[in-house]
Amino acid sequence: MKSRYRLFKDRMAGRLMLVFTVLSLLLVVVMGVGLYLKSAPILQEHSLWELLSASHWKPLRNQFGFFPFIMGTLWVTGIAVLIALPVAMLMAIYLMEYAHSAVRRYVYPLLDILAGIPSVIYGVWGTLVIVPFIADYLGPRFSANGISSGYTVLASGIVLSVMILPLLVSLFIEIFASVSNDLRESSLALGATRWQTTKFVVLLKTAPGILASVVLAISRALGETVAVLMVCGNLPKAPRSLLEACYPIPALIANNYGEMLSQPLYEAALMFAAFILFFVVLVFNLGSRVVLRRMAKDK
Amino acid sequence: MKRKFIEERIFRGLMLFSVAVVLFFVLSVIFSVFKRGIPVLTWEMITSLPGGGFYIGKEGGFLNAIVGSLYIVGASTLLGLVFSIPVVFYLNVYLRQDSKLGYVARLAFDVLFGIPSIVYGAFGFTVMIFFGLRASLLGGIIVVALLIIPILIRSMDEVAKTFPKEILEASYSLGATRIETIGVVMRQIAPAIATATLLSIGRAIGDAAGVMFAAGFSDSIPTSLSQQTATLPLSVFFQLSAPQIEVQNRAYAAAVVLTFIVLILSIGGRFITSRFSKNKVL
Numbered sequence: 001m002k003s004r005y006r007l008f009k010d011r012m013a014g015r016l017m018l019v020f021t022v023l024s025l026l027l028v029v030v031m032g033v034g035l036y037l038k039s040a041p042i043l044q045e046h047s048l049w050e051l052l053s054a055s056h057w058k059p060l061r062n063q064f065g066f067f068p069f070i071m072g073t074l075w076v077t078g079i080a081v082l083i084a085l086p087v088a089m090l091m092a093i094y095l096m097e098y099a100h101s102a103v104r105r106y107v108y109p110l111l112d113i114l115a116g117i118p119s120v121i122y123g124v125w126g127t128l129v130i131v132p133f134i135a136d137y138l139g140p141r142f143s144a145n146g147i148s149s150g151y152t153v154l155a156s157g158i159v160l161s162v163m164i165l166p167l168l169v170s171l172f173i174e175i176f177a178s179v180s181n182d183l184r185e186s187s188l189a190l191g192a193t194r195w196q197t198t199k200f201v202v203l204l205k206t207a208p209g210i211l212a213s214v215v216l217a218i219s220r221a222l223g224e225t226v227a228v229l230m231v232c233g234n235l236p237k238a239p240r241s242l243l244e245a246c247y248p249i250p251a252l253i254a255n256n257y258g259e260m261l262s263q264p265l266y267e268a269a270l271m272f273a274a275f276i277l278f279f280v281v282l283v284f285n286l287g288s289r290v291v292l293r294r295m296a297k298d299k
Numbered sequence: 300m301k302r303k304f305i306e307e308r309i310f311r312g313l314m315l316f317s318v319a320v321v322l323f324f325v326l327s328v329i330f331s332v333f334k335r336g337i338p339v340l341t342w343e344m345i346t347s348l349p350g351g352g353f354y355i356g357k358e359g360g361f362l363n364a365i366v367g368s369l370y371i372v373g374a375s376t377l378l379g380l381v382f383s384i385p386v387v388f389y390l391n392v393y394l395r396q397d398s399k400l401g402y403v404a405r406l407a408f409d410v411l412f413g414i415p416s417i418v419y420g421a422f423g424f425t426v427m428i429f430f431g432l433r434a435s436l437l438g439g440i441i442v443v444a445l446l447i448i449p450i451l452i453r454s455m456d457e458v459a460k461t462f463p464k465e466i467l468e469a470s471y472s473l474g475a476t477r478i479e480t481i482g483v484v485m486r487q488i489a490p491a492i493a494t495a496t497l498l499s500i501g502r503a504i505g506d507a508a509g510v511m512f513a514a515g516f517s518d519s520i521p522t523s524l525s526q527q528t529a530t531l532p533l534s535v536f537f538q539l540s541a542p543q544i545e546v547q548n549r550a551y552a553a554a555v556v557l558t559f560i561v562l563i564l565s566i567g568g569r570f571i572t573s574r575f576s577k578n579k580v581l
Contacts, residue, residue: 006476006479007476009476009478010476010477010478010479013477013478014389014393014477014478016385017385017386017388017389017393018389018393020382020385020386020389021386021389021390021400021404024382024386024404024407024408024411024448024449024452025403025404025407027407027411027445028407028410028411031414031418031422034422034425034426035418035421035422035425038425086317087317087320087321088317090310090313090314090316090317090318091314091317091318091321093314094314094315094317094318098311098314107318108569109565109566109569110321110322110325111321112565112568112569113325113329113562113565113566114321114324114325114328115565116498116501116502116505116561116562116564116565117328117505117558117561118504118505118506118507118532118557118558118561119505119506119507119508119532120505120507120532120533120535120536120554120557121328121332121505121535121554121557121558121561122328123536123539124331124332124335124535124539124550124551124554125327125328125331125332127539128331128332128335129327129331162324162328165321165324169321192303193303193304193306193307194307195303195306195307195310195311196303196306196307216413219413220413220415222415223414223415223416223417223418224415225415225416225417225507225508226507226508226532226536230536230539250415250417250508253417253421254417254508254511257421257424257511257512270421271421271425274417274418274421274422277415277417277418278414278418278422281413281414281415281418282410282414284413285409285410285413285414286406286410289406289409289410290406293406
């Protein structure tokens with residue numbers, strides 16, 4: 001009798017844990033469906049293309065053009081990846097292919113710290129260091145009219161690049177570690193230098209993983225809110241240069257959430273913005289995680 | 300000198316430069332915040348609530364935000380652990396290694412991990428409205444718990460995956476059922492639970508976009524789950540956008556407190572990993 005009870009308990013616990021697992025799985029689906037349903041009203045009123053390509057944002061006059069926000073997001077993300085990618089790549093190569101393991105022991109905590117600093121602190125750093133730097137040095141020299149407030153695409157891009165650095169470096173480290181040492185040694189034995197080995201063996205072998213990591217970093221950058229919000233200038237106009245203000249999608253949601261409740265279409269518009277973010281991040285994450293998983297398995 | 304050696308040197312130089320750049324960023328972030336914030340940080344700010352005329356520069360502190368953050372972080376971490384430990388146990392003990400469900404579930408947690416907190420916030424807020432709730436401490440706790448569950452599961456699972464299956468088998472051969480091996484498994488992954496917890500506390504305390512809608516903001520310490528509550532990141536954010544220098548000073552002081560907490564957490568996490576971990580992590 002006792003053993004039957006124990007087996008029953010075992011199965012019940014299994015069922016319960018299965019429910020927990022499936023519930024958390026369902027969260028992805030529920031989130032997608034919920035956001036879509038909430039944004040449905042605006043999709044009935046305006047076509048998808050119209051929403052994405054129109055550039056006037058006047059909610060009170062029923063004009064919802066997302067083009068400036070999409071451009072803002074693309075600019076900021078582009079700059080961030082452009083800065084972070086080479087730095088992260090070189091650093092990961094250094095740590096995995098060149099450095100002594102003692103060096104790694106000192107550098108990993110730094111990456112931990114960088115990864116752990118809250119977004120709002122990056123925002124504070126941006127306003128204290130990056131924004132004045134741009135306003136005082138770069139603005140007068142490079143902007144079209146000679147002045148820049150500093151709250152610009154460039155400032156957002158720099159802040160964001162530092163925020164995605166630790167993610168990129170740790171992803172790169174993981175995939176470089178998956179390359180077998182035999183390959184490296186064969187290349188070195190043929191007379192290749194370390195860099196040649198890195199370039200022709202390691203990087204070539206991990207190319208899909210590198211691409212997947214970049215996609216993952218892009219999707220992280222797309223959704224970053226508060227830090228960017230603090231340094232981007234929040235001007236709903238598509239930026240034409242690095243030294244102009246911009247207004248990415250997450251900032252749009254964060255800035256307007258409180259006041260939109262009075263107007264149903266306004267709420268639907270913001271939910272549509274959240275849905276765009278969700279959808280792009282979902283697709284990017286699924287694709288790159290599948291690639292990274294396959295690489296880890298090959299190892 | 301041959302071209303390949305020149306190339307080698309150039310790239311080695313670039314690599315060292317990139318490490319220096321990252322080091323510079325880390326130091327720059329920490330020092331700029333501390334340099335601006337520490338001189339204006341006073342004991343009164345940490346221990347008192349906002350007084351009258353707080354937002355035009357009159358006296359008071361941000362104790363409301365500190366306590367609010369602690370409430371949210373404490374409760375959501377607890378909730379997160381209660382939810383995620385069974386999931387990790389299920390994935391690693393009940394499911395076979397090549398299980399389809401395990402693959403899909405892990406993929407789903409990867410995806411959930413990648414979803415921005417502003418989307419969690421927006422989604423959480425609509426769900427709350429749907430159930431007739433308003434921005435409140437409870438809402439903040441739930442949204443932050445949803446945000447950290449994938450982090451908890453992923454980082455515990457990472458270690459649980461490497462957990463030697465022989466130990467499980469030894470336990471089964473003594474007649475234990477799967478659920479009865481939980482004690483063995485927990486002892487093995489205890490350091491991973493600790494690191495994962497610290498990691499998610501760090502994320503939870505720093506999250507601003509999620510709690511912005513779900514928890515709202517308030518000048519007093521909440522006394523019930525249905526009241527709005529302040530949080531440290533939002534306290535920094537709101538005060539920094541004020542025009543008065545006194546209010547901005549307090550934002551910088553709050554930023555110092557927040558940075559300090561996060562630094563302690565990240566150093567502590569690394570310490571636990573390197574000290575108590577039987578299974579190697581990185």
